[in-house]
């Protein structure tokens with residue numbers, strides 16, 4: 001019923017004779033296809049006496065296995081032939097120079113953020129990032145920003161509805177984190193913030209880095225020290241820096257830091273101050289025991305100073321001629 005040697009020899013001969021992949025494929029289908037030679041043989045096994053089935057089954061499987069090996073080998077042989085003929089018939093100019101691969105690079109704002117993050121991580125600050133969509137409470141109320149504060153006006157804020165908005169600063173991270181953790185805390189956060197502004201020094205989306213420390217005996221000189229250290233490391237030279245008294249509803253006393261640019265103008269870089277006792281109280285931290293400082297800085301402003309750029313908007317025009325200059 002099944003002559004192994006005969007089948008094997010015939011299949012082997014047919015396979016080796018096939019001159020291309022099409023011929024080989026039709027041989028494979030004739031042998032192994034659904035209605036092919038082996039399927040038919042297997043079906044016929046039903047009619048065999050039980051004692052012969054195992055023996056014939058074994059021979060069929062052995063034939064299938066060995067013929068498959070020959071098929072695979074011959075396919076490899078034919079494929080190599082195709083490549084070899086291509087190689088000998090086609091002309092290659094091996095002196096041609098390779099194709100230029102255009103590699104991307106980090107956006108200058110990303111580089112600045114990475115640098116700032118590195119500085120604060122090295123000093124033990126923990127990075128905490130929050131959602132850019134915030135509710136009124138964390139963006140304003142919880143930060144002591146009353147209903148009539150100018151920052152609340154629809155002019156400054158992109159709103160989704162009465163309660164949800166695109167955060168206008170990263171200070172919301174301050175109060176959220178303080179509510180979730182207990183002192184001592186040394187936290188910083190970086191991310192996008194949104195305001196309805198557009199001129200040389202403002203874009204509707206920009207980046208801020210927020211940092212704060214809450215611990216026993218934290219005072220204004222700690223804040224000054226970290227700011228000065230940061231600026232001298234970031235700019236790698238001594239710049240003229242001034243602390244200017246200011247007002248933020250969530251810090252008391254408050255200050256802003258300005259840096260003198262090459263054109264002799266003071267550029268506002270950072271807002272800061274000692275965390276207001278009311279904010280600590282809201283976060284269930286006792287202001288008679290703990291104190292803290294907080295600061296928030298504009299990443300684009302720092303980038304403008306570092307790269308001597310006088311119009312912030314160029315960072316987001318995505319003009320490759322501009323961006324490529326920062327490729328390192």
Ligand code: PHE
Pocket residue numbers: 168169170171210248251270271272273294295296297
């Ligand atoms: N959130 C303030 C702003 O966007 C900056 C700030 C942060 C001020 C932390 C004080 C403390 O202007």
